[in-house]
Amino acid sequence: MSDVDTEAVLREVLDKIAKEQNYKNPNVSVRTITTDGANYSSVLYVATISAKNKDDLELFAKVANMGDAARSQFHVPVFDLERFAYIHLLPAYAKIQDNYKLTAVNKLLWPKFYGYNPNLYEETIVLENLAVEGYVTYDRLKSIDWAYASKAVESLAKFHALSIAYGVEDPEEYEKLLEKFKYNAEAIANMSILLEKSVEMGITVTKEENKDRLSKYIEQQGNFKDMAKYFQPTGLVLLTHGDYRPSNLMHKTKEDGSIEVIPVDFQTIVANSPVVDLFYFIFIGSDEQFRREHYEQLIEYYYQELTRALRNLNLNVDKYYTRENYNEDLEKFIPFGLFISLFLLPVITVEAENAPSLQGEDGFNTIVTTKTSNLYPERVNGIVNDYIRWGIL
Structure with a gap:
């Protein structure tokens, strides 16, 4: 990979957008922004086109x-996936929402898409700047609270409901998409060493009295080497987000005090169980105290909101995802919560100055050589405590 002038690449796209939007003799200003360690795959910019x-x-x-x-390690075309989402999938979802005349409060929201560059090493996506409208990203070093988590889960349920509705309205095309977006098992196989090292890191910071329990459970699960099974569900399969965590969402507090949450990152759409998205959000974004107080409540709330979102699309949840099926998936996929925590918490909780880069020769291996924060062992031990309390470890 040769060095790419990312700003020059962006300016070419912005010039095209200015022309398409009829900005004559435009002034285009660009500046980089930082997410303080929340983003690893892209350089982020805000831009203003004036005329x-x-x-x-x-x-x-x-x-x-x-x-x-x-x-080469990841084997997931994240930039192609996001382009597909904004050009094809989300417009299809918008059409479904319009057909059912959903009110603003019942619609899934996402940022307006303006343009892209698909060229290798220059992949670019340009969207509206939601920050100008008062949207912010949740602090990844803070645990989610109920007010935020409940609204984030509402949006997740709407996303999943639209996936089901898409399958009802165009079953042939939907089946093609589910096949196309099956998780690439090679992506996990190529990261087996990384997974093993992540597990070792987790065991190292686990409290002494719980190390043996954790080690035995991980061994029982095949040392998490067969994680592909959590991306090959046998129950309800739909187009899931794949990386549904606070860093990939934006929110704002409205005048009435309620919170509005919008997903903004669609680089990891994958055919999977909806429960995987839900567990991903909970275990990556919360601490032990939140889960003690709200875990069961949030699990219930998701199903309630999925039921409501499907009803708004004139669909009955019992036809597609009964409560019994949901409970079965919750039990089946609970090991995923521990797995994804051990794998991602080192970088989710990293201090900004120690955030890894995916540019170098080590690729994703930088995750396990990154200096972890003091928050990392706290989060890991909180999850271990949960799994012991739930009778799993």
């Missing part, structure tokens, strides 16, 4: 910043 007698066009952009090593 006489036109409102300023406030934009947000991502330009690929992933090296060859990381690309």
